[in-house]
Amino acid sequence: MPPTIGTPDGDLAARLQIPHDDSAEFVLEHAEGHLQLRDTREGAPGPLFVDFASHDFDRRREAGRQLPLARAVGVRGDQCPRVLDATAGLGRDAYTLHALGCAVTCIERSPIIAALLEDGLARAGAGLPLVVGDACAYMAGLKAEERPEVVYLDPMFPERRKSAAVKKEMQYMQALLGGDDVGALFEAALKCAQKRVVIKRPSHAAQVGGKPNHSFEGKTVRFDVYLS
Numbered sequence: 001m002p003p004t005i006g007t008p009d010g011d012l013a014a015r016l017q018i019p020h021d022d023s024a025e026f027v028l029e030h031a032e033g034h035l036q037l038r039d040t041r042e043g044a045p046g047p048l049f050v051d052f053a054s055h056d057f058d059r060r061r062e063a064g065r066q067l068p069l070a071r072a073v074g075v076r077g078d079q080c081p082r083v084l085d086a087t088a089g090l091g092r093d094a095y096t097l098h099a100l101g102c103a104v105t106c107i108e109r110s111p112i113i114a115a116l117l118e119d120g121l122a123r124a125g126a127g128l129p130l131v132v133g134d135a136c137a138y139m140a141g142l143k144a145e146e147r148p149e150v151v152y153l154d155p156m157f158p159e160r161r162k163s164a165a166v167k168k169e170m171q172y173m174q175a176l177l178g179g180d181d182v183g184a185l186f187e188a189a190l191k192c193a194q195k196r197v198v199i200k201r202p203s204h205a206a207q208v209g210g211k212p213n214h215s216f217e218g219k220t221v222r223f224d225v226y227l228s
Helices: 010-016 055-066 068-073 092-099 111-124 135-140 164-177 182-192
Strands: 026-031 034-039 082-085 103-108 130-132 150-153 196-202 214-217 221-227
Touching (some): 026 111, 034 164, 068 196, 068 214, 068 221, 111 130, 111 164, 150 182
Parallel strands (some): 082 150
Antiparallel strands (some): 026 034, 214 221
16 A cells, blocks of 8 residues: 655645645655655655765766666767656766766656755756656657657565665665566667667666667666667
8 A cells, every 4th residue: 555645745746746744654754955755664764865065976987888777778889879868766867868968858757756856956057848747648748859869667676785875765665666667668668769768677687678789787787778
């Protein structure tokens, strides 16, 4: 059963259509200069918020275009493709691609997660377009000239990495969203992308769309590339 969600902020309650209540299981609130989601239940992890100034992003910036993510998307030389991140979540990969020079549009189906991402993007001064809604419907509605060169997918999967931050994020995301319909997302992405679909998967996980045209390995994940 999904957790109850509330906020002590009347404006947020009206905009997101959630109860004006700070006694819910999940509380969306402003604290220490950012918007955060706090699980009030006993034994819960710390609050969830977006921070693009973290050490993780410093390391990503240093790696630059040698990142497996960048290579999979096709960032090389002066080529920075237009990317649609159809499963934006907290925006880590979208922001990384934006920092590398790609024009990125984000789609997030959870209004709560989207609010956290919007706050993080605003604090970072990053002008990434953010669409709240169903990615399959959005992709199907694009005109030919609006279709991105690359559609990027990072579907929900059981997280086995030991990073406390990642574990915390996955606990919140699983509670709010459950799993993605990966098959439907993949088919919609293939029809939408002008050049390629990139799917992020755990290193041990099965391929989503059969054998990819290319695959780029990271430490714990890989990026499967399907040419469209």
